[in-house]
Amino acid sequence: MSNKVLMKGNEALAEAAILAGCRHFFGYPITPQTELAAYMAKKMPKIGGVYLQAESEVAAINMVLGASSAGVRVMTSSSSPGISLKSEGISYLIGSDLPALIINVQRGGPGLGGIQPGQADYYQATRGIGHGDARLLVFAPSTVQEMVDLVFKAFELGDKYRMPAMILADGMLGQMMEPVELPDAAAATSERKTWATDGHGGKRKKNITNSLYLDPYLLEKTIHERRLRYDELNAGYQMAEEFYTDDADIIVTAYGASARVSRSAVVMAREIGIKAGLLRPISLWPFPASVIQRLSASAKVFLTVEMSMGQMVDDVRLAVNGVKPVDFFGRTGGVIPTPAEILTAIKNLA
Amino acid sequence: MNVTLKALTLVTGHYGSGKTNFALNLACQQAELGKSVTLVDLDIVNPYFRSSDYPDLLSSRGIRLIAPKFAGQTLDAPGLPPDILAAFDKTYGDNDVTIIDVGGDSVGSTALGRFAPRIRAMDSSMLYVVNNNRPEIAAPRNAVAILREIETVSRLSASAIVNNSHLMGGTTPEVIESSVEYAGQVSELTGLPILLHTAPIALAGLIRGVDNLMPVEIYVKKPWE
Numbered sequence: 348m349s350n351k352v353l354m355k356g357n358e359a360l361a362e363a364a365i366l367a368g369c370r371h372f373f374g375y376p377i378t379p380q381t382e383l384a385a386y387m388a389k390k391m392p393k394i395g396g397v398y399l400q401a402e403s404e405v406a407a408i409n410m411v412l413g414a415s416s417a418g419v420r421v422m423t424s425s426s427s428p429g430i431s432l433k434s435e436g437i438s439y440l441i442g443s444d445l446p447a448l449i450i451n452v453q454r455g456g457p458g459l460g461g462i463q464p465g466q467a468d469y470y471q472a473t474r475g476i477g478h479g480d481a482r483l484l485v486f487a488p489s490t491v492q493e494m495v496d497l498v499f500k501a502f503e504l505g506d507k508y509r510m511p512a513m514i515l516a517d518g519m520l521g522q523m524m525e526p527v528e529l530p531d532a533a534a535a536t537s538e539r540k541t542w543a544t545d546g547h548g549g550k551r552k553k554n555i556t557n558s559l560y561l562d563p564y565l566l567e568k569t570i571h572e573r574r575l576r577y578d579e580l581n582a583g584y585q586m587a588e589e590f591y592t593d594d595a596d597i598i599v600t601a602y603g604a605s606a607r608v609s610r611s612a613v614v615m616a617r618e619i620g621i622k623a624g625l626l627r628p629i630s631l632w633p634f635p636a637s638v639i640q641r642l643s644a645s646a647k648v649f650l651t652v653e654m655s656m657g658q659m660v661d662d663v664r665l666a667v668n669g670v671k672p673v674d675f676f677g678r679t680g681g682v683i684p685t686p687a688e689i690l691t692a693i694k695n696l697a
Numbered sequence: 698m699n700v701t702l703k704a705l706t707l708v709t710g711h712y713g714s715g716k717t718n719f720a721l722n723l724a725c726q727q728a729e730l731g732k733s734v735t736l737v738d739l740d741i742v743n744p745y746f747r748s749s750d751y752p753d754l755l756s757s758r759g760i761r762l763i764a765p766k767f768a769g770q771t772l773d774a775p776g777l778p779p780d781i782l783a784a785f786d787k788t789y790g791d792n793d794v795t796i797i798d799v800g801g802d803s804v805g806s807t808a809l810g811r812f813a814p815r816i817r818a819m820d821s822s823m824l825y826v827v828n829n830n831r832p833e834i835a836a837p838r839n840a841v842a843i844l845r846e847i848e849t850v851s852r853l854s855a856s857a858i859v860n861n862s863h864l865m866g867g868t869t870p871e872v873i874e875s876s877v878e879y880a881g882q883v884s885e886l887t888g889l890p891i892l893l894h895t896a897p898i899a900l901a902g903l904i905r906g907v908d909n910l911m912p913v914e915i916y917v918k919k920p921w922e
Contacts, residue, residue, distance in 0.1 A: 351864060352831070353713065353828065353830040353864055353865060354713075354832065379745060382712075518745065519919070519920070522746060523745075523746070525866075526864045526865060526867040604920075607919070607920075607921040608920055608921040610921065611922075683920045685920065
């Protein structure tokens with residue numbers, strides 16, 4: 348017997364964070380991520396952790412900022428409209444060089460949108476999460492197991508590069524169940540944060556975390572320093588999975604739940620002799636542009652599939668850089684594309 | 698195996714234990730046996746993976762579906778449908794069965810509480826679905842604890858256990874065979890009989906030494922399966 352258990356995506360995200368050493372959760376309930384907060388509410392008090400349901404998303408993200416400044420592993424979770432509310436605080440985290448894990452179990456939008464799965468927050472996560480010259484690490488799992496693995500990765504890289512990291516999931520991934528193998532808690536690495544504002548005890552210089560720089564030259568210098576870390580991440584941490592891409596004429600690019608559907612469509616296409624493959628970005632920022640550039644030499648055409656009107660397709664086009672055509676197929680508003688629909692879109696390009 | 702049901706059957710359990718897939722199978726089996734079946738989706742907590750997502754299957758088997766007004770409406774505020782009262786008020790003939798797919802955990806079972814006096818007065822049974830691969834009920838005593846919470850809020854008592862242990866796509870005959878002992882422990886701790894064990898149809902023939910085995914179709918799937 349393996350030691351696999353059956354977990355919902357939302358539960359697995361929560362348990363993985365606990366295993367990775369997170370003992371501080373601040374949030375506010377929203378469908379379809381509420382099981383995550385409910386899991387934390389049950390578990391945290393039992394393990395000496397803190398679960399706090401704040402009075403709003405804005406309050407929750409500022410509690411995250413405070414806890415992160417004190418040097419602990421901390422997280423929050425929400426779904427699309429709640430992430431919009433949190434975006435101010437996320438910008439402050441970035442401006443203060445503070446790590447934190449932010450989970451977005453996306454639903455339909457804009458506004459209150461709906462409560463079925465969506466992928467229309469791609470722009471928000473990779474472009475517009477708060478104001479300023481800001482970047483956020485963004486990871487897009489497509490299985491419950493990968494949700495677990497990426498929580499570890501997000502904490503690790505967030506701590507290393509002193510920046511917040513987001514897991515961009517969706518309602519389908521959050522709600523569905525799959526067998527999962529949980530890693531050992533010892534697998535989590537966490538070094539002491541020398542910059543933490545956890546009390547100097549008269550033994551060292553005081554630490555300050557802050558995002559306000561009234562001197563424009565100092566602010567520019569700070570942003571440039573941050574930019575160097577972004578460049579390092581971009582060069583070293585682009586993550587993607589390739590499936591049947593070696594000889595593919597048609598490369599489907601999709602992430603998260605739509606990548607699962609696309610994978611089924613690629614298998615169906617192969618069965619009828621169409622040379623299709625799947626390129627699945629796992630990190631959305633840094634975006635895996637280099638693998639797409641490589642594939643644009645051999646592929647004839649790209650098809651991006653999303654549960655949105657088309658957002659990641661912009662990054663695919665930037666990476667392909669006009670070398671090959673890039674087509675798009677999407678369903679939105681909470682509708683999940685079917686394998687048959689994607690197969691039709693593939694056939695139209697064959 | 699074919700199950701003989703009372704007029705009203707409540708399907709409860711920890712969320713994610715497979716209540717909905719079991720309830721769908723139970724409803725289809727009863728319809729096949731010639732019963733006049735009503736399936737009530739009483740899950741007002743979770744808008745995903747619910748009985749009311751399968752109207753075509755149910756209507757093709759002649760099963761009446763009563764579902765809450767939920768997603769797709771203007772408000773993200775679930776409410777009980779007025780026609781649910783029919784499940785408790787109607788005069789049941791010998792051939793009528795109603796199956797209620799209740800939401801997960803005590804949160805989901807809360808919706809039952811207001812109907813408890815009527816349910817207690819009826820020819821009814823409450824089934825408790827378990828799956829030992831769900832971490833929160835993997836220990837038999839935790840499964841019992843969640844059952845007690847469900848019984849408290851629903852103001853009803855369970856009458857039997859359904860062992861629905863599985864690992865979704867990772868289910869093997871061993872996964873099911875090894876869960877029988879677990880189900881027995883839950884049964885012993887609660888004093889409740891085990892009504893049946895389920896197994897996916899494809900595996901049912903490979904399972905050894907398990908009595909009361911009900912082969913089930915996997916209706917609750919992901920969009921890419």
